[in-house]
Amino acid sequence: MPQLNDRVETHSRVPDTANAETTDTVVIKTPEKVCGMGHRMKRKEDPRFIQGKGRFVDDIKLPGMLYMSIVRSPYAHAKILSIDTKAALAMPGVVAVITGQDLKAAGNLHYMPTLMSDTQPVLPIDKVLYYAQEVCAVIATERYIAADARELVVVDYEPLQAVVDPHQALKDEIIVRDDKEKKTNHVWHWSAGDKAATDAVFARAAHVVKEKIYLPRIHVCSIETCGMVANYDKVREHMQIYMTSQAPHAHRTVFALVSGIPEHKIQIISPDIGGGFGGKVPVYPGYVVCAVASLVTGKPVKWIEDRSENLQADSFARDYHITAELAADANGKLTGLRVKTISDCGVADAAANPSKFPAGLYSIATGSYPLEAADIVVDGVYTNKPPGGVAYRCSFRVTEAVHMIERMVDIMAHDLGRDPAEFRLANFIKADQFPYKSCTGWVYDSGNYEAALLKAMAMIDYAGLRKEQLEKRARGVLMGIGISSFTEVVGAGPAADFDILGIKMFDSAEIRIHPTGKAIARLGTKSQGQGHETTYAQIIAEELGLPAADIQVEEGDTDTAPYGLGTYASRSTPTSGAAAAMAARKIRAKAKKIAAYLLEVGEDDLEWNVDRFQVKGSPDQKKTIQEIAFAAYTNHPPDIQAGLEATDYYNPPNLTFPFGSYICVVDLDTGTGQIKVRRFVAVDDCGHIINPMIVEGQIEGGLTMGLAPALFEEIVYDENGQNLTGTMADYLVPTAVESPKWELGKTITPSPHHPFGAKGVGESPTVGAPPAIANAIVDAMWHLGVRHLDIPITPQKVWKALREHGVGN
Numbered sequence: 133m134p135q136l137n138d139r140v141e142t143h144s145r146v147p148d149t150a151n152a153e154t155t156d157t158v159v160i161k162t163p164e165k166v167c168g169m170g171h172r173m174k175r176k177e178d179p180r181f182i183q184g185k186g187r188f189v190d191d192i193k194l195p196g197m198l199y200m201s202i203v204r205s206p207y208a209h210a211k212i213l214s215i216d217t218k219a220a221l222a223m224p225g226v227v228a229v230i231t232g233q234d235l236k237a238a239g240n241l242h243y244m245p246t247l248m249s250d251t252q253p254v255l256p257i258d259k260v261l262y263y264a265q266e267v268c269a270v271i272a273t274e275r276y277i278a279a280d281a282r283e284l285v286v287v288d289y290e291p292l293q294a295v296v297d298p299h300q301a302l303k304d305e306i307i308v309r310d311d312k313e314k315k316t317n318h319v320w321h322w323s324a325g326d327k328a329a330t331d332a333v334f335a336r337a338a339h340v341v342k343e344k345i346y347l348p349r350i351h352v353c354s355i356e357t358c359g360m361v362a363n364y365d366k367v368r369e370h371m372q373i374y375m376t377s378q379a380p381h382a383h384r385t386v387f388a389l390v391s392g393i394p395e396h397k398i399q400i401i402s403p404d405i406g407g408g409f410g411g412k413v414p415v416y417p418g419y420v421v422c423a424v425a426s427l428v429t430g431k432p433v434k435w436i437e438d439r440s441e442n443l444q445a446d447s448f449a450r451d452y453h454i455t456a457e458l459a460a461d462a463n464g465k466l467t468g469l470r471v472k473t474i475s476d477c478g479v480a481d482a483a484a485n486p487s488k489f490p491a492g493l494y495s496i497a498t499g500s501y502p503l504e505a506a507d508i509v510v511d512g513v514y515t516n517k518p519p520g521g522v523a524y525r526c527s528f529r530v531t532e533a534v535h536m537i538e539r540m541v542d543i544m545a546h547d548l549g550r551d552p553a554e555f556r557l558a559n560f561i562k563a564d565q566f567p568y569k570s571c572t573g574w575v576y577d578s579g580n581y582e583a584a585l586l587k588a589m590a591m592i593d594y595a596g597l598r599k600e601q602l603e604k605r606a607r608g609v610l611m612g613i614g615i616s617s618f619t620e621v622v623g624a625g626p627a628a629d630f631d632i633l634g635i636k637m638f639d640s641a642e643i644r645i646h647p648t649g650k651a652i653a654r655l656g657t658k659s660q661g662q663g664h665e666t667t668y669a670q671i672i673a674e675e676l677g678l679p680a681a682d683i684q685v686e687e688g689d690t691d692t693a694p695y696g697l698g699t700y701a702s703r704s705t706p707t708s709g710a711a712a713a714m715a716a717r718k719i720r721a722k723a724k725k726i727a728a729y730l731l732e733v734g735e736d737d738l739e740w741n742v743d744r745f746q747v748k749g750s751p752d753q754k755k756t757i758q759e760i761a762f763a764a765y766t767n768h769p770p771d772i773q774a775g776l777e778a779t780d781y782y783n784p785p786n787l788t789f790p791f792g793s794y795i796c797v798v799d800l801d802t803g804t805g806q807i808k809v810r811r812f813v814a815v816d817d818c819g820h821i822i823n824p825m826i827v828e829g830q831i832e833g834g835l836t837m838g839l840a841p842a843l844f845e846e847i848v849y850d851e852n853g854q855n856l857t858g859t860m861a862d863y864l865v866p867t868a869v870e871s872p873k874w875e876l877g878k879t880i881t882p883s884p885h886h887p888f889g890a891k892g893v894g895e896s897p898t899v900g901a902p903p904a905i906a907n908a909i910v911d912a913m914w915h916l917g918v919r920h921l922d923i924p925i926t927p928q929k930v931w932k933a934l935r936e937h938g939v940g941n
């Protein structure tokens with residue numbers, strides 16, 4: 133497998149395209165009964181969810197099913213002296229206890245490869261490496277018996293000193309992975325941009341600002357934890373797996389490679405998923421042990437994490453320690469960016485990035501600004517923490533990049549005494565510069581940053597707020613206004629650059645039209661709540677004129693869906709969404725031949741009109757898509773085959789670059805440090821919109837997920853590697869009570885290369901919101917001398933900063 137040490141990022145050439153016009157009106161071309169793109173169609177999946185009739189992994193009950201419970205380490209770093217399983221095995225109902233030794237004996241399954249070509253312990257033999265690490269697993273006839281027996285397993289540990297700070301880890305005094313040949317905690321070094329050019333830009337810069345920014349480890353905290361039901365049939369030599377998987381096909385391939393079970397003998401079914409947000413992309417040890425448990429016992433085995441296990445052992449994101457410098461010329465034009473970053477990987481580089489991008493798409497860090505040069509460096513480091521690197525509702529490290537650049541631009545604006553909005557407007561990449569090639573190699577497909585920010589400013593009355601701020605400041609009342617004008621990069625991805633373990637990151641759709649004009653569509657992605665059953669049906673309805681209500685959409689079963697790389701990083705619309713349109717267009721091409729045959733005209737005499745082919749100039753001579761579908765099975769032209777179906781594997785020519793401008797207004801209580809987000813305006817641009825209601829839902833949810841790390845969420849470890857935030861009483865997830873009323877606006881700048889001009893949207897708000905909130909809080913205190921606060925910005929941090937700067941002493 134490829135090694136990721138010392139990589140320099142490169143990008144393939146992408147085709148030239150012209151920038152698109154910006155509007156703010158959603159295009160609707162089909163009538164209500166067809167419900168194609170642009171309609172606010174109610175979600176087809178919701179009737180089953182609101183009636184409690186969803187089918188999640190934990191709803192699966194198979195005859196004779198056993199239950200698995202995992203014994204976890206109380207230490208972050210310790211030798212395992214012995215594991216005594218006798219008492220547990222003696223408990224009535226216990227069927228087996230699986231240890232690392234058992235996995236080793238079963239064919240070296242005690243280690244597994246990660247998606248980043250690193251290795252990760254499944255169950256340890258000699259040493260535990262992180263708090264809550266899986267140590268062994270108890271299999272029993274009842275879930276509660278398995279949990280009780282877990283308490284009877286006696287593990288004798290010899291505690292070792294842990295290293296939890298990656299800067300300390302880089303000294304290599306404690307080696308986290310002494311199973312590796314190289315005795316170092318330094319995992320990889322990656323760079324993008326041009327160091328020499330950046331040094332030259334900084335040498336001639338009139339202004340430079342520098343800041344250390346930490347984006348702490350956070351957790352995706354989806355409502356449903358991770359789980360699996362593994363069902364190995366010894367007679368058929370067949371493994372059926374129900375799994376909380378955002379990428380079932382990729383997981384099937386990984387399982388086949390690791391276990392040696394032939395891939396056609398593995399079926400992975402991802403049923404309904406209660407939120408993924410990137411946390412259900414990696415393969416966690418529990419999945420592997422559960423599958424082995426079924427192999428060993430010959431029975432179906434269920435494993436469902438409880439809330440604490442989920443919060444302590446997996447689904448961790450961020451943990452980036454950033455030092456950034458931003459340069460500007462004498463006129464305040466931004467010119468250069470220098471970024472050094474330490475990525476805390478935990479005990480393994482198990483991030484779910486595309487293989488060639490160990491730091492994900494972090495090199496989008498130049499953001500919405502036409503910099504002359506950038507030098508971006510990241511070093512991956514092992515520490516005694518669970519593996520991190522989950523792309524939590526973000527396209528592989530874009531959240532980190534956007535937070536950094538939007539904080540730095542604000543600091544520069546304030547340092548230069550410029551208004552942050554006016555400063556951004558002066559510095560943006562201009563609409564006529566698209567397609568725009570950034571100095572780190574990305575080709576932004578389309579954009580109009582000025583339009584989005586001006587709209588947000590108008591919606592919130594920016595000028596009025598600045599007046600109010602001045603007037604209040606004179607009275608010692610603190611309010612702040614924060615802006616974030618972010619550029620996203622989603623839709624991984626073009627096969628030339630994007631793969632996971634060598635599998636190219638295309639995605640797929642297969643559509644079959646039945647004789648009565650109803651249809652089934654299967655796709656390689658997997659919804660976790662995004663509403664794919666509705667929006668894919670709307671895309672096909674738009675292309676074929678079949679009512680969206682007549683199109684059944686299925687994802688997540690590897691035996692039926694075409695191969696795909698799954699849903700994360702807002703890639704579904706740019707990839708499978710495009711494949712759905714392309715497959716539908718193939719069907720329309722065949723439908724045209726059938727219509728020409730039925731109407732006894734040439735194909736050139738026909739034109740498409742919403743749901744029918746009609747003779748040009750004679751619209752009464754027509755065949756509807758339903759009539760054509762029937763003919764495809766009953767009366768098709770003799771020289772073409774029966775049936776009406778098509779498959780498309782779509783390799784996008786480029787990524788899509790959604791963007792937006794967010795403005796946040798906060799009020800600070802100088803007595804308590806309390807932060808009130810008084811207003812938050814979000815103007816998003818995701819190109820053409822399939823379903824405005826779903827897009828608004830994605831944005832509102834995503835904004836709350838952006839509020840979370842900005843003000844509340846952080847996974848904290850003590851110096852021994854103990855997780856101090858391992859319960860929901862310590863890890864503060866915002867609810868509706870903490871969320872402000874989100875005020876949404878939009879601009880529409882289509883993607884010029886996407887088949888219907890759409891860009892992804894799911895993660896834009898999670899990426900864009902934190903810097904807007906942080907910028908607002910610092911803006912409220914800048915005049916006191918506060919330059920930066922790391923997120924989460926808690927009332928304690930504000931209170932302390934105010935006291936340190938002379939307020940309230």
Ligand code: CDP
Pocket residue numbers: 662663664667668699700701702703704705706818819820821822823824826827830890891892893894895
């Ligand atoms: O990959 P994921 O589904 O998480 O992200 P996405 O492609 O951004 O789509 C999220 C949801 O928003 C899906 O239901 C999309 O069909 C919908 N969407 C839309 O209606 N219009 C867009 N331009 C983009 C997404």
